[in-house]
Amino acid sequence: MRILVTGGAGFIGSHLCESLLDDGHTVVALDNLITGSTDNIAHLAGRDDFSFIRHDVTEYIYLQGELDFIFHLASPASPADYLAFPIQTLKVGALGTHKVLGLALEKKAGILLASTSEVYGDPLVHPQPESYWGNVNPVGPRGVYDEAKRFAEAMVFAYHRTHGVDTRVARIFNTYGPRMRADDGRVVPAFICQALRGEDLTIFGDGTQTRSFCYVSDTVRGLISLMNSGFHEPVNIGNPEEMTIVSFARLIQREIGGGVGIRFEPLPLDDPKVRRPDISRAREILGWEPTVSLEQGLVPTIDFFRRVAGR
Ligand code: NAD
Numbered sequence: 001m002r003i004l005v006t007g008g009a010g011f012i013g014s015h016l017c018e019s020l021l022d023d024g025h026t027v028v029a030l031d032n033l034i035t036g037s038t039d040n041i042a043h044l045a046g047r048d049d050f051s052f053i054r055h056d057v058t059e060y061i062y063l064q065g066e067l068d069f070i071f072h073l074a075s076p077a078s079p080a081d082y083l084a085f086p087i088q089t090l091k092v093g094a095l096g097t098h099k100v101l102g103l104a105l106e107k108k109a110g111i112l113l114a115s116t117s118e119v120y121g122d123p124l125v126h127p128q129p130e131s132y133w134g135n136v137n138p139v140g141p142r143g144v145y146d147e148a149k150r151f152a153e154a155m156v157f158a159y160h161r162t163h164g165v166d167t168r169v170a171r172i173f174n175t176y177g178p179r180m181r182a183d184d185g186r187v188v189p190a191f192i193c194q195a196l197r198g199e200d201l202t203i204f205g206d207g208t209q210t211r212s213f214c215y216v217s218d219t220v221r222g223l224i225s226l227m228n229s230g231f232h233e234p235v236n237i238g239n240p241e242e243m244t245i246v247s248f249a250r251l252i253q254r255e256i257g258g259g260v261g262i263r264f265e266p267l268p269l270d271d272p273k274v275r276r277p278d279i280s281r282a283r284e285i286l287g288w289e290p291t292v293s294l295e296q297g298l299v300p301t302i303d304f305f306r307r308v309a310g311r
């Protein structure tokens, strides 16, 4: 197939491009580099089956030739990034998703939206099944991301119902791995890089809030299974192994060593208190579940940040 990956120069997007190429597809990556980097795809440059287009998906997308499938990943994704680019985040979720759906309709291509566990907000149901409608503060700082993704899901369903576009919605939970930006503010790069620099780990709040971390190769495999499934309802893609942020800090202290301490800082507004995917649907429909444990996934991730930091 010929496949377009928006956000293809980002963290998950670059791994997805690689997997699709490994599966024998031809890949076009499209990205405006607002939070991504061509460093992530430099090793793919020069291949006949790969091309890169620098473009903002909120502007009209003109693509020559046939297209079979679109993965729509373009969007700032870390809390620090979407707080730095609130209007761009709303625009890419709304206008960008509209443009990409228009392209899918024109090319008769399938399309997968990279949605997020943030559509569940600060959840009142735990763990979160796809049937839960969420608890989102539309006017809080995270609202720009959460509501953009909720709008994007609604738009995807409107194109499916109105125009019969062959759509998928993946609700991705916290994913980590090599090629995250050291300064993207997310807890995995933040703690690893602090430990490598010999600095205290900054826990926001009292650290009792929970997250469930999924290694990027598992997430990418889930996204590709969903593409191949023909299933239109939302599907959670994440790792159900849940832990508190304090336990995660302790794990990083053990894995990296160096005797770094912990510093407590204020909890950001609307920071979800718990998060864990119910992946029954992914197991049943896709036969998918994560296979990489946190301890295993941290090895290549820490190696990557050691190389980036030269430590
Ligand atoms: P990332 O920031 O590394 O990648 C996003 C990419 O989109 C970047 O390369 C960025 O430059 C590009 N982009 C942003 N706005 C654009 C625009 N207007 N036009 C073209 N390109 C644009 O983030 P990521 O972690 O790889 O996330 C990828 C997708 O997965 C995002 O849609 C995100 O919401 C979703 N997601 C990620 C996670 C996670 O834990 N990593 C969790 C839930 C959902």
Ligand code: UDP
Pocket (backbone or CB within 6 Å): 078, 079, 174, 185, 186, 187, 188, 190, 191, 202, 203, 204, 205, 209, 211, 245, 267, 268, 271, 272
């Ligand atoms: N967090 C933290 N210290 C940091 C960065 C994040 O304690 O230096 C916390 C954050 O408040 C949240 C959790 O770690 O409760 C996960 O944050 P992240 O930014 O990775 O993603 P989120 O799941 O909130 O989107």
